[in-house]
Amino acid sequence: MKCSFCNKEIEKGTGKMFVHLSGKIDYFCSRKCEKNKLKLKRNPKNFKWTRKK
Ligand SMILES: [Zn+2]
Structure with missing residues (x-):
């Protein structure tokens, strides 16, 4: 599984x-x-440390 x-x-x-x-x-x-996801409701696209497909 992958991190949401x-x-x-x-x-x-x-x-x-x-x-x-x-x-x-x-x-x-x-x-x-x-x-980040649940409390701050941030968009992963705004972060360099997230991996995008
Ligand atoms: Zn993660």
Whole structure:
């Protein structure tokens, strides 16, 4: 699976899963990504450290 924010591959057993009320599931490689996406609602495109396809 891949991080929902930076799109980095997450190794099994690491990272965090977040289930939205809508039923959508997000995976995060780190608390940094989780915070940026959930609390700050930032767009990954604005960050150099995120990976884009
Ligand atoms: Zn990430």
